[in-house]
Amino acid sequence: MALGTLYYYPNSPRSSWLLPLAKYLQLEIQAKSPTEAIEFPSLFMLKKAPAFISENGFKLTEMVAIALYFVQISGKKEFAGVTDEEKASQVKWLSFLNSDFLSSAYSVHTANSDEEKLKFLEKVKLNLAFVDEQLSRTKFLGGDSPLVSDMYAYKMLASMKAFGLPVENPANVERFYEAFKQHPLGELMDSK
Known part of the structure; x- marks a missing residue:
């Protein structure tokens, strides 16, 4: 089961690196483009990506926060x-x-x-x-x-x-x- 969903722009330097980070950390993350996900605007009022929502509803925006959160919930905390x-x-x-x-x-x-x-x-x-x-x-x-x-x-x-x-x-x-x-x-x- 996926840990949650990352909304990101594939060509954006700010967000495209987060998927390889999750892969390195062995986190199962679903990825969606915010422009194609109809639920995105209702989940994130500022409509900014990257944005992450966990399976239990925890929402996180801002690239630095998402990256460090991924590291902290992984088995590789020393990566930060x-x-x-x-x-x-x-x-x-x-x-x-x-x-x-x-x-x-x-x-x-x-x-x-x-x-x-x-x-x-x-x-x-x-x-x-x-x-x-x-x-x-x-x-x-x-x-x-x-x-x-x-x-x-x-x-x-x-x-x-x-x-x-x-x-x-x-x-x-x-x-x-x-x-x-x-x-x-x-x-x-x-x-x-």
Whole structure:
């Protein structure tokens, strides 16, 4: 029996990675597109996805909350960190990637002028430099082994490449991307 239903947009970097996460965590999740599920608007008044409803009616919105909930109900709680510092770091990276990082990358595509586009590209480069600085000290964002934030970071970087964002990754970010791509988690993320 499915744990619940995840409403998500298959092409959205914010929500499409949640299914591979659930698969890695060995959670049985039903997945639906909110545009095709007639029950979605009545279940979630803000009509935002990703959104999750469990079989017992527990509702959860917001990507970070859903990802961390999936980890907590799985048998792999350590995937969100073991120490208090690792757990806080995972929330930090998930929040940063989901807000500052994603919004600056998206803003490049929605810029109204070349000047505005250049301003957002500089913000993207600064955000990448911030990630690169962390990766100059650790193999993955959380340390020597990939954790939940690394899955999302990989998805964000893959989306930037797919959308042709005209920014080169700094050396440590590119090393991370290639290492994660070769890792079983990267292979899981890339499988359709």
